Amino acid sequence: MTTATHTLPDAADGNTGGPYALSHLDALEAESVHIFREVAGEFERPVILFSGGKDSIVMLHLALKAFWPAPVPFALLHVDTGHNFPEVLEYRDRAVARHNLRLHVAHVQDFIDDGRLRERPDGLRNPLQTVPLLDGIEQGKFDAVFGGGRRDEEKARAKERVFSLRDEFGAWDPRRQRPELWSLYNGKHAVGEHVRVFPLSNWTELDVWQYIEREKIELPEIYYAHEREVFSRNGMWLTAGEWGGPKETETVERRLVRYRTVGDMSCTGAVDSDAATIGDVIAEIAASRLTERGATRADDKVSEAAMEDRKREGYF
Template identity: 55%
Template sequence: MNARTEPHHLLTRLSDSHLEALEEEAVFVLREVAAAFERPTLLFSGGKDSLVLLRCAEKAFGRGRIPYPLLMIDTGHNFPEVTDFRDQRARELGAELIVRSVEDSMRRGTVRLAHPGESRNVHQSVTLLEAIDEFRFDALIGGARRDEEKARAKERIFSHRDSFGQWQPKAQRPELWTLFNTRLQTGEHFRVFPISNWTELDVWQYIARERIALPSLYYAHPREVVERKGMLVPVTALTPPREGEQVTVRSVRFRTVGDVTCTCPVASTAANAADVVRETISAQVSERGATRMDDRTSEASMEKRKKDGYF
């Protein structure tokens, strides 16, 4: 091996070692949930982070042997490419998939929109709490990561929620080494985040290494967009162009997927996971900061949403 090639091989070895450590931690947490709780569920949107969680769960328990159901809270405004992929993946795994809709909560009157065009994203917390009550879930496993947003960075891997589904940031339980306090009172539950310590780059390197299939939206494709407040807004029936905005066709991909009304793509030519890894290394803005219109709020605002039961 010559001096010119050694740094590349050294970087590859370090990357593999790093991913192995992250995977080992996630597998440990997933097994801990199965051992400590009676009615856990894994939040599954069909997005990249939940698909990484599923791969870790397969390694923790074996293919087709995930011991808890998958739960999706559907706003009714999700990208069809993602929901179709969600259903396909659940069938492939032979996993039970539970879907509860914000639109059902709207019909019950527990969710009321300020206006018809309002994003339903924040209202998912109401539907989620209703699903928790319906199935008596005591632990919900999610794919949130600390690098996504400041309020999320404050949260523990095992995040205690009270009987109202609320998170109290000043009353979090200590997590020393790998010792987790999982004691619950009646009506309480935990949100558990096995990939808390992963970064967006880690996720994409893992996707590339494991060859995890993703919805096509995550890779470059031509799409009609308009520029609005420094973001590329996709042109859809739910997000039509405003007066004076010019519609152009750009090569874009989505760094994160969610409610159509608040999720934006970024300009990209990345056709596969390795290409996305290269783009992610040079990215200057976090994935949510660059692509989520509803996240362009203060840290305190997101913290309040999490206290109210948000993911």
């Protein structure tokens, strides 16, 4: 008589059991690679949204893995608000040159200059990205657009599927979300519609950083502790700049900070931190009880439904 044996999970390496079990990072990577390849097979003109932020960097890394040794078969698209951090733009351009990629840039400033958009009284430009984004998708005739959104970031993003259908106006209707049982993705869409694709949907902020550590992925230095001139507004440390800060009543001071997420200078707050290495950052995130967007994004504090309202209009 044979007695069945069971291998217990190994907490040290994250295995879920058995000698051939994948670690949780391997499982997430495999899922994301599968999504990239599925899109390559289903769509004619996919594009990757790439800003030089950590999630889009990880997404590009996964795309490079998915098609290696062939080049990534997609172009990149960035919506530049005009208030971006110089360190992030410099990283974006280096990444494009290093991997010989095609980059399309939609400039919010162009839409302000020709009257299609108006500056907001609060100076925020992140909410102004929707129109340039939709215009860039239409101009490029892109039928699938990869985004780095994750479900753990914000409650509206938690409603998303991996494949998110957008109508002919780029709008999102949560009631039109399709089931995705057994990792089967439905990319069917009518002429004029497109699909947003989120390969990192099931990742958490901690997963992203653990993967960055494992894969030795370079990031802009803005993600690690550094001294920076900042001022306090609405409970956040914002970077001083020509975008509209600080006001006369706001005092600039030099602090040791880092950024958990990066939008642009008008909406992204820094956090006090001495986390100068990946290991330090992972330990800091593991102890945090606030999501990165909840802690540092002014554009999500406009209202309780700010993100969902923008998504319905065409934002990510």
